[in-house]
Amino acid sequence: xxxxSPNATPSKAVAVNAAHLSAITSHIDNNAQKPGPLLPILHxxxxxxxxxxxxxxxxxxxxxxxxxxxxxxxxxFYHHFSxxxxxxxxxxxxxxxxxxxxxxxxxxKHAKDKLGLDWYQTSKDGEITLEPVxxxxxxxxxxxxxxxxxxxxxxxxxxxxxxIEELTTVPVTLMEGR
Amino acid sequence: xxxxxxxxxxxxxxxLSMGAEKVAVAFQLALQSSNTNDTTIVRNGxxxxxxxxxxxxxxxxxxxxxYGPVKARDVESLVxxxxxxxxxxxxxxxxxxxxxxxxxxxxxxxxxxxxxxxPVSLDDYLATDGYTGLxxxxxLSPQAIVDEVKESGLRGRGGAAFPTGIKWQTVLGAQxxxxxIVCNADEGDSGTFADRLQMEADPxxxxxGMTIAGLAVGATQGYIYLREEYPHAHExxxxxxxxxxxxxxxxxxxxxxxxxxxxEVRLGAKAYICGEExxxxxxxxxxxxxxxxxxxxxxxxxxxxxxxxxxxxxxLSTVAIILAKGADFYKDFGMGRSLGTMPFQLAxxxxxxxxxxxAFGITLRELLYDxxxxxxxxxxxxxxxxGGPLGTYMPESQWDVKMDYEEMAALGAVLGHGGxxxxxxxxxxxxxxxxxxxxxxxxxCGKCTPCRIGSTRGVEVIDKIRAGEDREDNIELLEELxxxxxxxxxxxxxxxxxxxxxxxxxxFSEDFS
Numbered sequence: 001x002x003x004x005s006p007n008a009t010p011s012k013a014v015a016v017n018a019a020h021l022s023a024i025t026s027h028i029d030n031n032a033q034k035p036g037p038l039l040p041i042l043h044x045x046x047x048x049x050x051x052x053x054x055x056x057x058x059x060x061x062x063x064x065x066x067x068x069x070x071x072x073x074x075x076x077f078y079h080h081f082s083x084x085x086x087x088x089x090x091x092x093x094x095x096x097x098x099x100x101x102x103x104x105x106x107x108x109k110h111a112k113d114k115l116g117l118d119w120y121q122t123s124k125d126g127e128i129t130l131e132p133v134x135x136x137x138x139x140x141x142x143x144x145x146x147x148x149x150x151x152x153x154x155x156x157x158x159x160x161x162x163x164i165e166e167l168t169t170v171p172v173t174l175m176e177g178r
Numbered sequence: 179x180x181x182x183x184x185x186x187x188x189x190x191x192x193x194l195s196m197g198a199e200k201v202a203v204a205f206q207l208a209l210q211s212s213n214t215n216d217t218t219i220v221r222n223g224x225x226x227x228x229x230x231x232x233x234x235x236x237x238x239x240x241x242x243x244x245y246g247p248v249k250a251r252d253v254e255s256l257v258x259x260x261x262x263x264x265x266x267x268x269x270x271x272x273x274x275x276x277x278x279x280x281x282x283x284x285x286x287x288x289x290x291x292x293x294x295x296x297p298v299s300l301d302d303y304l305a306t307d308g309y310t311g312l313x314x315x316x317x318l319s320p321q322a323i324v325d326e327v328k329e330s331g332l333r334g335r336g337g338a339a340f341p342t343g344i345k346w347q348t349v350l351g352a353q354x355x356x357x358x359i360v361c362n363a364d365e366g367d368s369g370t371f372a373d374r375l376q377m378e379a380d381p382x383x384x385x386x387g388m389t390i391a392g393l394a395v396g397a398t399q400g401y402i403y404l405r406e407e408y409p410h411a412h413e414x415x416x417x418x419x420x421x422x423x424x425x426x427x428x429x430x431x432x433x434x435x436x437x438x439x440x441x442e443v444r445l446g447a448k449a450y451i452c453g454e455e456x457x458x459x460x461x462x463x464x465x466x467x468x469x470x471x472x473x474x475x476x477x478x479x480x481x482x483x484x485x486x487x488x489x490x491x492x493x494l495s496t497v498a499i500i501l502a503k504g505a506d507f508y509k510d511f512g513m514g515r516s517l518g519t520m521p522f523q524l525a526x527x528x529x530x531x532x533x534x535x536x537a538f539g540i541t542l543r544e545l546l547y548d549x550x551x552x553x554x555x556x557x558x559x560x561x562x563x564x565g566g567p568l569g570t571y572m573p574e575s576q577w578d579v580k581m582d583y584e585e586m587a588a589l590g591a592v593l594g595h596g597g598x599x600x601x602x603x604x605x606x607x608x609x610x611x612x613x614x615x616x617x618x619x620x621x622x623c624g625k626c627t628p629c630r631i632g633s634t635r636g637v638e639v640i641d642k643i644r645a646g647e648d649r650e651d652n653i654e655l656l657e658e659l660x661x662x663x664x665x666x667x668x669x670x671x672x673x674x675x676x677x678x679x680x681x682x683x684x685x686f687s688e689d690f691s
Contacts, residue, residue, distance in 0.1 A: 035482060036444075038464030043406075043445055064464075077466040078447035079620075080406050096368030097563055100613070101526030101601045102554060134450060134567075134617065135366060136407050137374040139525035139599070140228035140532050141192050149409040153195035 023048050024056045028063050038064065038074055042081055051082040079131075087122045087129035089167050091115075092146040095132045098139035103156070107143050108132070110157045114164060127168055182264065186235040186242070188293065189221040190378040191410045192371065197249060198232035204253040205234070217262060223379020225293030226533030227280055235275055238264030244272040280530060280549060285511060287519050288496045289372075289535045292379035298417045300425055303382040309427065311501030315390045316435045323394035324350055327497060329505035331517030336362055336453075336490030337565065337594035338670075339516075339583045342497070345487060348477035349395040352485035357397035359388050360462065360481055360488045363404040363411070364446050364453040367566025369525040369597030373491035375533055376521075377404075377411040380495070381418035382427075385441060387494035389432060390501055391487055392439040400441045401481070403458050406448055415443050450567075450621035454669050455488040457623055468623045469669045490595070492521060511537035516582035524550045526599035527559070538582040546577065546600060557602035561610075561686065565594025567617055568674035570681035571607065592677065607686035611679040612640040618675040629672025632663040636679065643690055653683065653690065 027044040031037040038060070045056050052075050061068045075081045093111050094104060112118060115130055122129040138144035141153025147163065155163075187202045188194075202219060209217055224231060233246030234256075243264050245256060252270060259268045272278055286292070295302035303309070315323050328343025349357060361384065365373040377384060388400045404412055419441050422428040430438045449467045451457045456470035459481050480486025496518065500508045509517040516538035522545055524531045529551035546552070546559060553559050562572045569592035572579075579585055586593040601610075615636030624630045639656045643649055660676035667673040683690060 036462050036464040039444065039447060039461065043447070074464065074466055077623075078449050080447035080449075096617075097567060097610070097613070098369045098525040098597075098599045100610075101599055101605070133407060133448070134621070135368045135370075136191070137365060137371040138192050138195050139369045139371055139523065139597070140226075141195050141231070142526065142531075144195065146407070151191050151195045151410075153192060 020049055020053060021055060021059070024053070024059050028060060032063060038066075038071070042075060046081060051085050054083070082120075085122075085126075087127050089127060089147055090129050090131060091163075091167075092131045092133035092136070094134070094136050094138070094142070094144040094146075096135040096139075098135070099143040102142045104143040107145075107155060107157065107160065111145075111160055114161060128164070182237040182239060183217045184220050184237045185217060185262070186220045186222045186293075188224040188232060189297075189410070189414075190224040190375060191408070192228050192375075193224050193231040193233075194410065196228075196231045196247065200250040201232045201234065201248050201253065204250040208253050208257045212257060212262075220296050222295060223291075223293050223297045224375060225275070225281060226289065226375055227278065227530075228532040229530050230272065230278075233272070236261060236264050240264075240274060242275045244275040244278065245270045246272060280532070280534075283549075284535050285519050285537055286535045287499050287508070287511070288383075288492055288521055289376065289380070289533060290499075291383065292375060292533070295380070297379050297381055297414055298421060300382065300421050300427075303380075307502055308382055309386055311498040312386050312389055312393075312427070312433070315393050315501050316433060316437075320350055320394050320396060323390065323501070326505050327394070327500060330500045330508040331505075331512070331515070332493060332496055332500060332508070333516070333583065334490055335492035335496065335520070335595065337367070337592075339593070342489060342493050345477055345489070346391065346394055348475070349397070349485045349487050352478055354485050356399070356482075356484050357395055358481045358484055358486040359391045359395070359397045359400040359494075360455075360459065360486055361388055361400065361402040361491055361494055362453065362455060362458055362488055363402050363408075363491050364458060365405060365408075365491070365595070366450040366453045367568075367595050367597050369563065369599035370523050370566060370595045371525070372521040372523050372533060372596060374408055374411055376491050376495050377408070378414050381415050382422065383495040383498050384415075384491055385418060385422050385428065386498040387496070388441060389428065389439045390497050391489065391494060393432075393435070393437055395485070395487055397487065398438040398440065400439065401462060402441065402443045403446060403452070403462055404443050405446045405452075412443060412445065419443065449623075450617075451623045451669075451671055454671060456669070458488065459486065466623070468625050469671070471668060492595075513537070513539040513580070513582055514584055516584065520581065520593070520596050522581065522596045522598060524598055524600075526563075527554045527557075527602050528552070528600050529554050539580045541578050541580055542572070542598070543577040545581070545598060550598075550600065553600065553602045555602060557604065559600050560603040561601045561605055561607060563599045563601070563610075563678060564597065565592030566597050567614060568592065568670060568677055569594055569597075570677045571610065571685065572681070573685040575685075590677075590681070592674070607682040607689040608640065608644050609689075611682040611690075612637060612644070614675055614678040614682075615640060618671065622671060626666070626668040626672060628663045628666040629668070629675070632659055632667075632672065633675060635659055636663075636675075640679075649691070657683065 031040040117130045136144045230246035235242040332342045333339040452467040457467040461467040521535040618633035622629045
């Protein structure tokens, strides 16, 4: 439960632990034989650990015979990859034209106000990271929002509030163990 | 009644975004409690009639009957009113699916199976003429396959509209031990979702098209470069590829033909520029998605420096239809040099947003009103952006244009990948113009100066104009900046970003005062 406690400060747990390092090594091993393995490796690491730690960049550069600058250049080029830990839930709000045509700009503003976050910021309790996205291919049901693998359509401000409510509601565990 | 015991509940992203999963769970519970154990739930793709999603269908002797949009709370009353027996009394009943005018009026070739079949059922695919094209291609020489595609008149559906057969001819003629087929599934244009729907509703169609392309040019390895923003398409493609491999439709010896073809999905990582084919290839190679200068063209020096076919999802899927039905069948549709059908995608502020596959030549107005039903919120429509974020904003005076590549180009407009985003009269076109530049700031790969710097300056100048600062001088400056970007950029990103800006200035100048 610690990751969902408001007092947890996952952003300080940046130092790479042994578990991360072994995960990084195995993701490199699993992909190294593929032609052009770098993006698959980065995806696997981020899916597993939640971001691309600095140690991963060193490890990848050694294994793929690239410079750290080259690996870092790739990581920083793509909006998807993060070099910092992110929230337990990533909420992406579509900022593209189709959503704009149906109130997407209001929804963007509402999302920022509601969470008190700007793009790419994470809530203090480590629960939610807010990100912009340019099109989720859900343009016939605009405005669209994505949370993890779930895509939501025709999202208004109330729907957004309801979503936050659902995501931040933690099951009560007081009776556990009694 | 035993043959009529299926309920179809879509599983494509948009249907799921409107609650299809909850509906499926509700039906499962309803079936359990009503002891109708012989009824099975099929998770089909979507027909693309998105204002009706989740649209649930049941089999009846007369054909499939549709109900929608269905919410989980409607399930009890639907079942109580005899939906499972195909009774049409419930207020949500839409009648026979095939008779819904929006669908009935369409000419579905590429999307013939969308929403009809279970996307990951090979049996369903084979029962609907699937793999007929590949079987025919195996009997043909590589040159004959390429000729068939050339003859069909198929042009790249990703947006650039380059003749597919000519691209294939170049790759076929190139000498190399290793060639590649790369599917561009980085559908980043706002207002477009046809690639997504195709992959989620009929993935075998794409797999078959890519396999045919492999046979045609002598490539043994294919990659689908899929955007990260499409998690459902990813799952469905992976599942379909595994099934195709198990059944010998992919592998070292495709259907015993002696030809190998392997296929892998590779994920992008949120970069609009990777929809540009050379940036895409860089990304596949594990690099930053920086645009390459052309020449050399990818057909000669593409992925890992080898001859490579890079085609859009729809182009490749359509190849399967062309090989199955013949080039003559396909080119019977369309007009002028735009032959076949185009999957238009109605999006933004439209009442009936969805997929409309029609022969080229339908007018924009017909799409907006006859299909789209006008605006979603009842306000008058004012502006339409066709062809994605690099397409022009079209004023009403242009809406009678016949939608084909040349007619659109004659207006300076862009057909592109067929996305159509409608805006009502509350739109601020200066704000839209600013967004075009802002989007380019965010998404430019940074290789060439006009795009990298020009877009930032564009945002600044538009801000000054909107603030009323030296308005006339700044408009002139913006116009010159646009020209510089159009003439001086390396690829379409910087070269076309000014299109929406220039059109906003030209047709909606009142918004800049």
